Amino acid sequence: xxxxxxxxxxxxxxxxxxxxxxxxxxxxxxxxxxxxxxxxxxxxxxxxxxxxxxxxxxxxxxxxxxxxxxxxxxxxxxxxxxxxxxxxxxxxxxxxxxxxxxxxxxxxxxxxxxxxxxxxxxxxxxxxxxxxxxxxxxxxxxxxxxxxxxxxxxxxxxxxxxxxxxxxxxxxxxxxxxxxxxxxxxxxxxxxxxxxxxxxxxxxxxxxxxxxxxxxxxxxxxxxxxxxxxxxxxxxxxxxxxxxxxxxxxxxxxxxxxxxxxxxxxxxxxxxxxxxxxxxxxxxxxxxxxxxxxxxxxxxxxx
Amino acid sequence: xxxxxxxxxxxxxxxxxxxxxxxxxxxxxxxxxxxxxxxxxxxxxxxxxxxxxxxxxxxxxxxxxxxxxxxxxxxxxxxxxxxxxxxxxxxxxxxxxxxxxxxxxxxxxxxxxxxxxxxxxxxxxxxxxxxxxxxxxxxxxxxxxxxxxxxxxxxxxxxxxxxxxxxxxxxxxxxxxxxxxxxxxxxxxxxxxxxxxxxxxxxxxxxxxxxxxxxxxxxxxxxxxxxxxxxxxxxxxxxxxxxxxxxxxxxxxxxxxxxxxxxxxxxxxxxxxxxxxxxxxxxxxxxxxxxxxxxxxxxxxxx
Numbered sequence: 003x004x005x006x007x008x009x010x011x012x013x014x015x016x017x018x019x020x021x022x023x024x025x026x027x028x029x030x031x032x033x034x035x036x037x038x039x040x041x042x043x044x045x046x047x048x049x050x051x052x053x054x055x056x057x058x059x060x061x062x063x064x065x066x067x068x069x070x071x072x073x074x075x076x077x078x079x080x081x082x083x084x085x086x087x088x089x090x091x092x093x094x095x096x097x098x099x100x101x102x103x104x105x106x107x108x109x110x111x112x113x114x115x116x117x118x119x120x121x122x123x124x125x126x127x128x129x130x131x132x133x134x135x136x137x138x139x140x141x142x143x144x145x146x147x148x149x150x151x152x153x154x155x156x157x158x159x160x161x162x163x164x165x166x167x168x169x170x171x172x173x174x175x176x177x178x179x180x181x182x183x184x185x186x187x188x189x190x191x192x193x194x195x196x197x198x199x200x201x202x203x204x205x206x207x208x209x210x211x212x213x214x215x216x217x218x219x220x221x222x223x224x225x226x227x228x229x230x231x232x233x234x235x236x237x238x239x240x241x242x243x244x245x246x247x248x249x250x251x252x253x254x255x256x257x258x259x260x261x262x263x264x265x266x267x268x269x270x271x272x273x274x275x276x277x278x279x280x281x282x283x284x285x286x287x288x289x290x291x292x293x294x295x296x297x298x299x300x301x302x303x304x305x
Numbered sequence: 306x307x308x309x310x311x312x313x314x315x316x317x318x319x320x321x322x323x324x325x326x327x328x329x330x331x332x333x334x335x336x337x338x339x340x341x342x343x344x345x346x347x348x349x350x351x352x353x354x355x356x357x358x359x360x361x362x363x364x365x366x367x368x369x370x371x372x373x374x375x376x377x378x379x380x381x382x383x384x385x386x387x388x389x390x391x392x393x394x395x396x397x398x399x400x401x402x403x404x405x406x407x408x409x410x411x412x413x414x415x416x417x418x419x420x421x422x423x424x425x426x427x428x429x430x431x432x433x434x435x436x437x438x439x440x441x442x443x444x445x446x447x448x449x450x451x452x453x454x455x456x457x458x459x460x461x462x463x464x465x466x467x468x469x470x471x472x473x474x475x476x477x478x479x480x481x482x483x484x485x486x487x488x489x490x491x492x493x494x495x496x497x498x499x500x501x502x503x504x505x506x507x508x509x510x511x512x513x514x515x516x517x518x519x520x521x522x523x524x525x526x527x528x529x530x531x532x533x534x535x536x537x538x539x540x541x542x543x544x545x546x547x548x549x550x551x552x553x554x555x556x557x558x559x560x561x562x563x564x565x566x567x568x569x570x571x572x573x574x575x576x577x578x579x580x581x582x583x584x585x586x587x588x589x590x591x592x593x594x595x596x597x598x599x600x601x602x603x604x605x606x607x608x
Contacts, residue, residue, distance in 0.1 A: 032466065034461075034469045036473060037466055037469040038461070092430075120404050120472050121469065124398075125461075127398060127465045128465040130433055131433065131461065131463075134452060145452070146441050153437045153441060154438060156434050157431055157435050157438055158340055158341070159333060159334060163336055163431070165427055166340040169424075170337065
């Protein structure tokens with residue numbers, strides 16, 4: 003698959019995800035208007051939709067053969083939407099004045115700027131609860147495992163813990179090891195869980211799921227490494243969020259610890275390691291090729 | 306069961322829940338120290354432990370006969386702890402400066418006062434994720450239903466929505482109908498789900514579960530009605546949280562809409578209605594009697 007084809011496929015899948023996100027959120031009854039508007043603002047305001055696509059394409063990679071998946075692709079899409087909700091809730095809360103205090107996200111005002119802080123806190127809380135409800139609806143016979151994989155990934159020893167470490171690191175000396183720990187929690191845990199959830203829902207064998215999880219952690223480190231680099235090399239217009247912000251805030255990044263050239267090299271190293279692991283595990287086939295091509299974009303990107 | 310015996314039983318069960326909460330939280334690995342401390346501060350800082358006890362005692366009421374429960378009582382206790390985590394996360398976020406801006410909770414400084422706002426937001430987020438992870442671990446064959454019942458109860462059409470309505474109501478005219486809607490979301494949804502989850506885990510028949518849920522909503526309205534009354538009649542020392550706060554903030558309460566006497570009567574009416582429904586559904590036996598006695602305390606209380 004060449005690069006142009008890949009981007010066409012990504013755009014197509016992104017539309018599938020966005021249509022499903024809008025349909026699911028619109029169909030929720032009984033949500034106060036202002037709260038629903040805030041959830042829609044943040045959830046439907048663009049974005050790469052990387053996590054849901056990783057789930058779906060890993061699912062597809064394992065559904066190619068004779069294997070019978072645990073759930074239909076329609077249900078996998080519901081789970082994929084739940085991942086995007088978890089990611090979006092974390093962005094809403096990270097952008098709050100008490101956290102990273104940001105005003106721009108996905109090219110639009112952040113949730114608390116567009117609405118208010120209380121509404122933004124509740125929109126994030128509501129998206130997290132809705133995400134787990136959707137995971138519980140979409141997991142079929144593997145629902146217990148699915149919810150646990152995601153719960154662990156976004157919980158206090160995962161994404162939320164990474165965010166805490168990230169904030170605490172603003173006030174202390176950092177080294178590459180601490181940055182790795184922060185990036186693992188803040189970013190890699192959910193990305194790895196996205197790949198693992200796709201394998202799980204396709205009923206991939208447990209040892210394959212474990213390998214995919216480990217590959218996903220490396221790819222997640224590469225993804226966050228690319229973010230560190232882009233923070234100092236790209237413009238806000240490109241990123242759709244404030245550029246140069248991490249540097250100004252003294253965030254723990256590999257660029258801060260290592261300088262730009264070394265940070266780039268480290269990012270690529272993690273990416274290649276993850277991709278190599280992944281290619282050793284995935285079954286052969288076009289869907290696996292497509293997934294690997296998408297994964298290589300995680301650190302080869304300009305936004 | 307007389308009142309003294311009931312309070313002895315409640316105190317005993319509270320200890321069981323608190324021991325389990327401490328054990329579960331302490332055993333979580335990989336949580337940043339400051340985040341874990343904040344979660345412990347809020348989770349282990351006292352409280353009535355009403356929701357977990359309602360789950361356990363409803364479970365017990367249905368386990369008396371020959372019925373085989375879906376999970377062991379040990380697992381029901383894990384689910385019960387998850388409910389307390391959901392409740393505690395909502396308290397942490399409600400107390401934030403951008404929300405109700407409170408400094409006292411369960412007789413101690415609120416989470417953001419003891420730590421800081423960012424840590425409090427993350428402690429709440431982490432407790433919600435951990436709660437769903439525990440529910441996923443404890444639901445046995447009914448895990449999908451269990452997570453959905455709780456996800457709906459605390460989600461944007463439940464607890465989080467009630468909190469949004471509550472904040473929005475500070476700026477508008479309120480009537481008894483709006484107060485009912487707010488109380489249903491903010492308080493009754495999770496209380497009803499606590500009873501329902503106990504019935505679910507004991508494998509009570511679906512129609513009984515539905516009836517218990519409806520009874521739980523009425524009992525939840527009575528519980529919140531009692532809160533409205535206590536806000537103007539009790540002291541902060543009694544409550545362990547700031548008294549008179551709702552009135553000062555112009556919160557939507559039945560006391561504000563109806564005056565104290567009518568609010569008391571309404572609260573008791575909802576309570577008796579809920580209790581009557583419940584007694585018509587529960588199987589006979591000592592465990593059911595104990596549950597009903599505990600439910601009558603929901604509006605007959607001084608803290």
